[in-house]
Amino acid sequence: MKNKIIIIGSGFSSLAASCYLAKAGYSVTVLEKNEMVGGRARVFEKDGFKFDMGPSWYWMPDVFESFFADFEKKVSDYYELSKLSPAYQVYFNTSDSIKISDNLNDIKKTFEEVEPGSSKYLQDFIDSAKFNYEVAIKDLVYKPGNSIAELITPVTIQRVNQFFTSIRKKVRKKIKNEKLIQILEFPVLFLGAKPSNTPSFYNFMNYADFGLGTWHPKGGMHEVIKAMISLATSLGVEIRKNSNVSKIVVEDGKTIGVQVDNSLLIADVVLSGADYNHTETLLDKPYRQYSEKYWEKKVLAPSSLLFYVGFDKKIKEVCHHTLFFDSDFDKHAVQIYDEPSWPEKPLFYANFPSLTDPSFAPENKEAGFFLIPIAPGIEDTPEIRETYFNHIMDRFEKLTNQSVKEHILFKKSYCIKEFKEDYNSFKGNAYGLANTLTQTAFLRPKLKSKKVNNLFFTGQLTVPGPGVPPALISGKVVSSLIQKHYPLVHHQNQ
Template sequence: MKKKIAVIGSGFSGLSAASYAAKAGFEVHVFEKNNQAGGRARQFITSNGYAFDMGPSWYWMPDIIEGFFQDFGCGTADYFKLISLNPQFEMIFSNEKLTIPKNYEDLKRLFEKIEKGAGIQLDKFMDSAKYKYSVGMKEFVKKPCYSWLEFAQPKILNSAVKLNLISNFRNYVQKFFKDAKLRSLMEFPIIFLGASPQNIPALYSLMNYGGYVLGTHYPMGGFYQLVLAMKNIADNQGVMFHFDHAIDSINIVKNKVTSIEIKGKKLSFDAIIASSDYHHTEQLLPEKFRNYDENYWNSRTFAPSCLIYYVGIKEIIPNLKHHTLFFENDLDAHIDCIYVEKKWPEKPLFYVCCPSKTDEKVAPKNCENLFLLMPIAIGIKDDEKIREQYLGEMLGRIEKLTGVKNLKDKIEYKRSYCVADFQNDYNAFGGNAYGLANTLQQTAVWKPKIFNKKVQNLFYTGQLTVPGPGVPPSIISGKIVADEIYKYLKN
C-alpha cells in the first residue's frame, strides 16, 4: 500500500513538492483553503473581461523554471507561450527615464552612455554574477540546510570568496558604478529579497544576471499559466487536490503526525508537507511541538507587505510599458519606512505592470489591465481611506508619465489588496507578501528549518524556509522537501 502524504497549500512550493512526491511513488493529497491553486499567484477574471494575476508578475530565471518541467519529461512550451519582453522594463526617475533593452549589448551601450567606462564595468559585474548564478542557483540553494557541513564541498568552498557572502550588496555595486541611476537599477532586484541593499549579501548579484542577462519574460495568458501548468504536472502524477479545505489542526501521537483535522473530520497520513505560512502551520500544533515561539518570529526581518491595486482602464494608455518602476523618490527613505519606522511612506516608490501591452486577452478591446504595487511594512494598519489615498498618488504619477488626464474617471474595475488581505487569504505573518528577508543572518542554515525538530514526519517548504522568497526558489524548495521526505519514508 502506498504511503500517504498531505501537502498543505498549493502555492509554487506546494505544487512542486506534491509533484515530486507523487513521482516518487507516494499517494499525495493537496489541501488548499482557497478555491483555486496558486496561493499568492492566483488569478481572477472580472465579469467585464479583465484577467488579473494577483501576485508574481516578473518571470525571471527561466532556466530554473524550465528545469522543473524537464524533470517530468516536458517543457514550458508544452503548456504556454513564453514571450521575451523588449524592452524588459522602464525605470522612471525625477528627471529622466531608463528603458532597459532585451539585448545585452544594447544594455552595455546604455550604461556607457550614462557613465563613461560603465559598459566595461557591467561586463565585469555580470561575469561575476554569472558565476554566482551558476554556483548559487545550481549548488548553493539546493541544500536542505540541516548543517553548514553540507556546503563543505570543493566547488562551494573554492568559490567562497567569489560568492561575496560577507560583503553587502550596496557597497559591492558602488565598486562598479558611480552614477546614482545605474546604482538604483542594479539595486532594484534586491527589493524582491525583502531588505535594504545594505543588509543583503553581494551573493545576490546573481539576480541581476538571472533577470537582465537571461531576460524578463511573460507567459501569454498571464503568470497564472505557470500555476495551471504545474498543477497539470501534479494531476498527471496522480496528485489529488482538495480546495476550500482549510486545516483546523495537526494531530500528533508519540512525536509523530497521525492525522489532520478539517471541519471535525480526521484524515490519516504518513507524513505532512506544510507549504502554508510557516508561523500559521505551527499554530495548528500543540505549543510544545512548535519549532519556534512568538519571540522568534517577532525578532525576524520579514520582506515587505504590499499595497496592490488591480485596475481596469477603459482607454489605451500611451507611453506605458509592460513593466514600469516609478523611482522618482529616494529609495532609502522608502526602505526606512518599511524596516525602521514601520509606517506608510510619505514619498513612495511603486511598480506598474500593464500586461495588456503584450497580451490583448487580459483586457477588453481598447482597454488596459493595470497591476499597481507599492511595498510597505508588515503589520501596519490599512483601511480603504489609506488605500485610496495612495491609489490617487500612483495614478497621478502615471498621468505625468503618459500624458493621460483623469485616469480615475476612466476606471471601470478596481480592487485593492493589502496587509489584511494577505493575513486573511494566506494566514501570512504580519501580512507579509514575500516571506523572510534574505539577510546574511537569515541565509541557509539560519533560516527556519525544513523539518520539525520535535515531530518526525512534519516538513516545511516555501518562502519562509530554504532557499527563500521568489518563484524559482519556491519551486526548488518543494523539490528539496520532497527529496527529504522520500528519504524519511523509505527508511
C-alpha cells in the same frame, strides 16, 4: 495503503513537491483553503479584464525548464513564453526614464550613454553575477539548509568575502550615477531586504535580470499554476479546494494527520506549504519549534499594497513592467525595514500585461496592476489605501504625461488584511523572509520539524527563499528529504 502524504496549501512549492512525491510513488493529497488553487498566484477577473494577483515577473526560465524536465516534459508542452523587449522601464522624473533592453550589449550601451565608462564595469559585474548564479543553481540552492557545511565548497571558500560584503558596496564601488545604481540594486527587492543588508553573493539576481531576461507566459503567471496542476493530476495527485486545515494532530511525537471540517484525514507524512508561523499554530504548543519571540525578531520581506485597475483606454508611455523610482529609494527602505510605517513618498511598480497579451483586457482597454512595497504588520484601512491610490495616480499621470484617473472603470485593492485572511500570512507579509546574511541557507527555518518526526515545511519562509523559482526548488528539496526519511513501504499487494 501506506505512504499517504498530505500537503497543506497549493502554491508553487506545494505543487512542485506534490509532483515529485507522486512520481516517486507516494499517495498525495493537496489541501487548499481557498476556492482557487495556486497560493498567491491566483487570478482576479472582472468585466473581460484579467489580473495575476501575485507574482507577475517570470525570471530564471531555466529553473522552470529544469522542473518540467524532471518529469520528461518541457515548458512548451504547457504554455507559450515570449521574451519581453524592452524587459522593463524605470521612471526617475517626468519624461526621464530608462528602458532596459532584452540583451546585455544594448544594456551596456544604455549604461554608457548615462555614465561614460560604466559599461566595462557592468560587464565585469554581470560576469561575476553569472558565476554566482551558476554556483547558486548548481551547488547551493538545492541543499536542505541543515548546516553551514552546505555553503562551504572549494568555490565559495575562494569567494567567501561575498557573503560579508553587501550588494550596495559592490554596486557603488565603480558606478556613480544614482539612476544606474538604483537599477542594479532593484532586483534585491525580490529578495526582500535592503541592498545594504543583502550579501553581494546575491548579485546573481542581476544575472537573472540582464543575462537571462524577463519573460511572459501567454495568459499570465497563473498558466504556470495550471501547468503544474495538469502535471500533478496526471501523476495521480488529488487536489481538494475549500479545505481549511484547523489542526495538525500529533500522537507520541508523530503526526497522524490533519483536521479538516471536523473530520480527521489520516497521513503518514504531513508537508505544509502554508505560512510557516501559521502552520505551527495548528500544533499543540509542545510541538512548536519556533516561539512568537523568534518570529518577531525575524526580518520579513515587504508586504504590498496592490491595486488591480481596469482602464477604458490604452495607456501610453509605459512598458509591460514599469518601475517608478522618482522618490528616495533609501528613505522608502527605512520605512519598510527600520521604522515600519506608511512611506511618505513610496517607490511603486506598475504592470500592464495587456500591452503584450490581449487576453488581459478587452480591445482598446488596459489592465493595470500597481504595487507599493510596504512594511508588514502596519495599520491597513480603506482610507489609507485610497490616499495611496490617489497619490500614485497623481504621480503616474505627471511622470507619463497623460490623464488616466477619469478613464478608470473599476479598481480592487489588496493589502495586509487580505494577505492574512487568504494566506494566513505572518504580519501580512507578501514575500516571506528577507535574504539577509543571518537569514541565509541553514539560518532559515528548517524544512523538517525538530519536534514532530513526520512533519515537513516548504515555501518562502524556509530554504532557499522568496520568489517563484526558489519556491519550485523548495518543493524539490523537501520532496527529496521526505523520501530519505520516509522511504516508500512496498506491500505485497501493491
